[in-house]
Amino acid sequence: MQSDNPTAAILVIGDEILSGRTREGNAHYLSQVLNSIGVDLREVRIVADDEDQIVAAIRALDKSLGGAYDMLFTSGGIGPTHDDITADAVAKAFGTGISHNDEARRILTENWESRGVEITEARLRMARIPHGARLIENKVSAAPGFHIGNTYVMAGVPNVFVAMVEAIQPELAKGRPTVSEALEVLRPESDVAGPLRAVAGEFPDLSLGSYPFKRGDSYGTNLVIRGLDGARVSAAMSALRDRLAP
Amino acid sequence: MQSDNPTAAILVIGDEILSGRTREGNAHYLSQVLNSIGVDLREVRIVADDEDQIVAAIRALDKSLGGAYDMLFTSGGIGPTHDDITADAVAKAFGTGISHNDEARRILTENWESRGVEITEARLRMARIPHGARLIENKVSAAPGFHIGNTYVMAGVPNVFVAMVEAIQPELAKGRPTVSEALEVLRPESDVAGPLRAVAGEFPDLSLGSYPFKRGDSYGTNLVIRGLDGARVSAAMSALRDRLAP
Numbered sequence: 001m002q003s004d005n006p007t008a009a010i011l012v013i014g015d016e017i018l019s020g021r022t023r024e025g026n027a028h029y030l031s032q033v034l035n036s037i038g039v040d041l042r043e044v045r046i047v048a049d050d051e052d053q054i055v056a057a058i059r060a061l062d063k064s065l066g067g068a069y070d071m072l073f074t075s076g077g078i079g080p081t082h083d084d085i086t087a088d089a090v091a092k093a094f095g096t097g098i099s100h101n102d103e104a105r106r107i108l109t110e111n112w113e114s115r116g117v118e119i120t121e122a123r124l125r126m127a128r129i130p131h132g133a134r135l136i137e138n139k140v141s142a143a144p145g146f147h148i149g150n151t152y153v154m155a156g157v158p159n160v161f162v163a164m165v166e167a168i169q170p171e172l173a174k175g176r177p178t179v180s181e182a183l184e185v186l187r188p189e190s191d192v193a194g195p196l197r198a199v200a201g202e203f204p205d206l207s208l209g210s211y212p213f214k215r216g217d218s219y220g221t222n223l224v225i226r227g228l229d230g231a232r233v234s235a236a237m238s239a240l241r242d243r244l245a246p
Numbered sequence: 247m248q249s250d251n252p253t254a255a256i257l258v259i260g261d262e263i264l265s266g267r268t269r270e271g272n273a274h275y276l277s278q279v280l281n282s283i284g285v286d287l288r289e290v291r292i293v294a295d296d297e298d299q300i301v302a303a304i305r306a307l308d309k310s311l312g313g314a315y316d317m318l319f320t321s322g323g324i325g326p327t328h329d330d331i332t333a334d335a336v337a338k339a340f341g342t343g344i345s346h347n348d349e350a351r352r353i354l355t356e357n358w359e360s361r362g363v364e365i366t367e368a369r370l371r372m373a374r375i376p377h378g379a380r381l382i383e384n385k386v387s388a389a390p391g392f393h394i395g396n397t398y399v400m401a402g403v404p405n406v407f408v409a410m411v412e413a414i415q416p417e418l419a420k421g422r423p424t425v426s427e428a429l430e431v432l433r434p435e436s437d438v439a440g441p442l443r444a445v446a447g448e449f450p451d452l453s454l455g456s457y458p459f460k461r462g463d464s465y466g467t468n469l470v471i472r473g474l475d476g477a478r479v480s481a482a483m484s485a486l487r488d489r490l491a492p
Contacts, residue, residue: 015455018287019424019472020278022457024270027292032266041264043299046273046290049455053289080436081456082443122439141460157458178265190326193368197328209261209295210327211268212403214387226265 003228005175006070008034009043009061013054013076013086014156017046026075026161033165038175038228042069049077054089064149065093070173073165076156078145080125087146090153091130101129104144111142137167180226181237185244188212188219195243196223203236205229249474251286251421252316255307258292259300259322259332260402272321272407279411284421284474288315295323300335310395311339316419319411322402324391326371333392336399337376347375350390357388383413425476427483431490434458434465441489442469449482451475 010030016022027044034041043061047053054077059065062072077086091098104127112119126143129135136145136154140163145154147168154164185192189212200208206227213220223240227233256276262268273290280287289307293299300323305311308318323332337344350373358365372389375381382391382400386409391400393414400410431438435458446454452473459466469486473479 015453015472016457016470018277018290019426020274020281020287021426021470023274028266028269031264035266041266042294042296044264044290044292048288079456079458080439082439082446083453083455117434120436120440122443123436125439126436141465157460159460180265180267188363190366190369190372193326193328193371194366197368200328207261207329209329210325211262212325214403214405219387224262224267226261 003040003175005038005040005228006173007040007042007068008071008073009045009069010041011054011057011061011072011074012044012046012156013049013074014046015049015083018048025158026156029158029162030073030075030165033169036177037169037172038177039071039172040175049083049085051085051089051092054086055093058090058093058151062093062150064151070150072151074151074153075161078126078143078153078155080122080143084125086153087128087130090133090146090148090151094130094132094148094151096148097131098128099131100124100127101133101135103135104129107135107142107144136164139163139167176228178226178228179230179233180224181233182225183223183237183240184220185223186218186220187244189221192221192223192244195240198243199236199240202239203227203232206232206236208236208240249286249421251284251474252419253286253288253314254280254317254319255289255291255315256287257300257303257307257318257320258290258402259295259320260292261295261329263292264294271404272402275404275408276319276321276411279415282423283415283418284423285317285418286421295329295331297331297335297338300332301339304336304339304397308339308396310397316396318397320397320399321407324372324389324399324401326368326389330371332399333374333376336379336392336394336397340376340378340394340397342394343377344374345377346370346373347379347381349381350375353381353388353390382410385409385413422474424472424474425479426470426472427479428471429469429483429486430466431469432464432466433490435467438467438469438490441486444489445482445486448485449473449478452478452482454482454486 133148379392379394
């Protein structure tokens with residue numbers, strides 16, 4: 001699909017995803033948000049709680065560090081425990097220092113004092129923020145994410161991740177949202193491949209996808225046409241219906 | 247976690263995942279299979295139906311091409327339509343040719359003849375296999391996957407993916423399966439960070455993870471200890487319980 005939309009990647013950090021214990025959901029949620037605001041998500045990576053892997057992925061994916069994409073969103077590894085190493089890895093990737101951030105410390109201590117929670121060194125670990133980063137608000141549990149370069153660093157806990165995405169959404173560069181039309185046909189994918197290829201050739205600005213399914217003993221295919229121009233998508237769908245007509 | 251287990255990555259190929267239309271499930275399924283046979287899944291990547299992205303990912307992830315991991319498993323893009331470009335991209339990554347494979351053609355035509363399905367050029371596209379690859383059986387819908395270098399190329403349709411994983415499982419290098427014990431505590435993560443860090447220091451051969459949750463107004467944490475030696479995991483869990491006792 002031809003597009004001048006901003007591009008993005010998501011980096012999910014966490015052993016619990018790779019071990020199969022937890023099914024990844026944050027990238028799926030954010031993929032839908034990005035699609036709705038015209039940002040082209042081009043890649044998702046899931047890596048372990050491993051500093052070298054995290055640093056390498058950030059450098060490969062954030063354009064401000066010579067990487068591939070206009071924006072990078074990370075999920076996971078910013079809590080208070082020893083295995084939460086994302087903030088340190090981000091600081092290393094950006095070649096900057098990391099220490100307790102005054103604003104983050106104020107937000108956290110105010111929250112703890114209001115709830116009668118003791119302030120401990122482990123808790124204050126969540127105020128460690130790379131130098132030069134701006135905080136991302138966390139309406140759910142106070143401990144902030146942060147934004148540095150083109151990278152947005154957010155929590156892995158799903159409702160906190162959602163709250164942080166909502167907090168940054170107004171400031172993100174937007175593009176033209178993708179329009180899509182879908183058609184379900186009760187024919188096997190190989191049966192519609194010819195018509196689909198022909199229409200794809202006539203509409204090189206669009207993306208035509210086919211997703212086979214089996215229902216009982218019947219084979220069927222979902223056909224999806226995506227593009228930035230709704231009129232072009234509709235025209236391509238008409239052309240496809242014509243070619244599929246018996 | 248210290249381990250001599252074989253390592254692996256998964257490469258998921260498909261615009262429909264990145265657009266948010268489809269929630270990824272094949273990598274989650276395979277992560278559990280790999281965990282059960284002692285293969286350490288270290289990375290998952292999701293990329294678009296884009297030849298350059300697929301080629302670059304395969305070269306980065308397959309050790310036989312100078313990449314990072316002992317095995318690479320791919321999902322998606324081997325169907326009959328114009329956007330199914332995985333087989334060509336794999337051939338390019340391995341610097342080999344691709345053409346109709348005699349065995350694949352025989353499997354497909356026998357299947358089609360038994361079902362009275364016409365043999366077309368579009369359908370025969372599924373018999374195109376990189377030179378030097380071995381076929382992977384597809385008990386669901388006949389069209390095979392293939393294995394080349396350290397890369398296993400499988401279909402994206404979930405029940406076909408599962409069938410292909412079952413077909414290759416006997417031949418995969420195995421390691422020592424990971425053993426895990428979990429403990430749910432109704433205390434916030436920052437409250438258990440100190441004990442967790444102490445036990446992690448005493449058991450450097452194990453992986454200790456903490457996963458916070460909120461239930462109503464209460465904060466809680468799931469603590470998970472993983473390792474290759476069940477006795478060590480149990481000892482670490484005992485030590486953690488002792489440290490968490492009031």
